[in-house]
Amino acid sequence: MDKVCEKCDGTGWIPGESHGISAVTRCDCIFVERRDRIERSASIPPLYQTASLENFLLPKDNPVAARSLQSVMLNVRSYAREFPQTDKPGLLFVGEPGTGKTHLAVAAGRILMERGFECLFFDYQNLLDRIRSGYDAASGTSDREAYRTALDVEVLLLDDLGAHRTTDWVEDTVTSIITYRCNNRKALIATTNLPDVEAAAASGERGNLSPGGRDYRRTLGESIGMRARSRLFEMCRVIRMPAVEDYRIKKSRSL
Numbered sequence: 001m002d003k004v005c006e007k008c009d010g011t012g013w014i015p016g017e018s019h020g021i022s023a024v025t026r027c028d029c030i031f032v033e034r035r036d037r038i039e040r041s042a043s044i045p046p047l048y049q050t051a052s053l054e055n056f057l058l059p060k061d062n063p064v065a066a067r068s069l070q071s072v073m074l075n076v077r078s079y080a081r082e083f084p085q086t087d088k089p090g091l092l093f094v095g096e097p098g099t100g101k102t103h104l105a106v107a108a109g110r111i112l113m114e115r116g117f118e119c120l121f122f123d124y125q126n127l128l129d130r131i132r133s134g135y136d137a138a139s140g141t142s143d144r145e146a147y148r149t150a151l152d153v154e155v156l157l158l159d160d161l162g163a164h165r166t167t168d169w170v171e172d173t174v175t176s177i178i179t180y181r182c183n184n185r186k187a188l189i190a191t192t193n194l195p196d197v198e199a200a201a202a203s204g205e206r207g208n209l210s211p212g213g214r215d216y217r218r219t220l221g222e223s224i225g226m227r228a229r230s231r232l233f234e235m236c237r238v239i240r241m242p243a244v245e246d247y248r249i250k251k252s253r254s255l
């Protein structure tokens with residue numbers, strides 16, 4: 001059991017006096033406790049347990065990229081501080097592998113959790129697997145709940161959107177989750193490394209379509225379906241990651 005708060009004896013209220021009349025005030029511990037509970041149930045993967053804006057570093061060797069990463073960070077910070085009074089209820093990080101999308105998505109989620117919003121991290125592939133196994137008759141209830149949770153949680157962090165074999169079932173499932181959240185103006189913070197012409201245009205870039213040629217990777221629309229993609233753009237501020245070196249490779253070299 002958690003230690004009982006000494007200030008309020010675990011009641012959440014502190015007795016006191018105001019103008020000679022006894023009165024009680026709320027003890028801070030209830031907010032701290034709620035925040036801890038939210039963080040514990042968010043399922044942030046261990047690798048990103050400490051990811052925040054404070055430990056997101058700007059590349060020293062690439063001032064152009066550093067400047068655009070700085071504006072990405074400002075964008076993330078303002079979204080997370082202003083939510084739900086934001087232009088759009090969600091964020092969509094688009095960019096190449098290892099550019100910090102998941103790190104920043106978690107960083108945004110962390111600020112929201114500190115502000116008391118309930119977040120839940122799901123790896124896209126894993127979410128689909130769990131939903132699918134929920135449909136297979138004999139599985140446990142927790143898997144059945146995966147779908148419901150993905151609809152209902154205040155803030156859904158959906159990592160690596162589109163990284164899955166595309167089938168009608170996948171497309172229908174993603175469309176229904178995104179449509180429900182979009183209709184109910186529920187926050188979705190998603191990341192993807194699939195190319196998307198619109199996402200590139202939104203940032204005034206050509207994006208990752210190779211010059212003069214076409215990108216032979218599957219596009220976001222091909223992967224999740226055009227209806228889900230359309231709603232994603234409606235409900236998310238698109239954050240296009242600048243071209244930086246894959247941080248995983250960079251780090252492995254400096255070790």
Ligand SMILES: Nc1ncnc2c1ncn2[C@@H]1O[C@H](COP(=O)(O)OP(=O)(O)OP(=O)(O)O)[C@@H](O)[C@H]1O
Pocket residue numbers: 047051055056057058059095096097098099100101102103104160191192193247248
């Ligand atoms: N600018 C940065 N400063 C500090 N750590 C970083 C930075 N960019 C990435 N990282 C770290 O590098 C690793 C890879 O970053 P991350 O997982 O966010 O990349 P990603 O864009 O989500 O890649 P993928 O498309 O492969 O999922 C993580 O451990 C992350 O914390």
Ligand SMILES: [Mg+2]
Pocket residue numbers: 101102103159160191
């Ligand atoms: Mg990622």
Ligand SMILES: [Zn+2]
Pocket residue numbers: 005006007008009010011012013027028029030
């Ligand atoms: Zn207390």
